[in-house]
Amino acid sequence: MTEYTTVSIPKDLAERVDETIEGTSFQSTSDLVRFLLRSIVIQHQKQGELTEAEFEEITEQLRGLGYLE
Numbered sequence: 563m564t565e566y567t568t569v570s571i572p573k574d575l576a577e578r579v580d581e582t583i584e585g586t587s588f589q590s591t592s593d594l595v596r597f598l599l600r601s602i603v604i605q606h607q608k609q610g611e612l613t614e615a616e617f618e619e620i621t622e623q624l625r626g627l628g629y630l631e
Contacts, residue, residue, distance in 0.1 A: 569595065571629070578628045598624070 571579075571591070579591045588594045602620055606612055612620070 575628050
């Protein structure tokens, strides 16, 4: 059985994510966050350590999705 932990995000961000995932295959904010984090971890594991440029690209993508200000 998989164990879980909780990650907190501001309510206004959660509302924006809910609007963003409408009409997609994501059922919840948690689904989207799991997908994004899994993607980042897989990319990191395939390539070894992230370069500064890769880290900045991921940061900008997350900022564009509203996860970072």
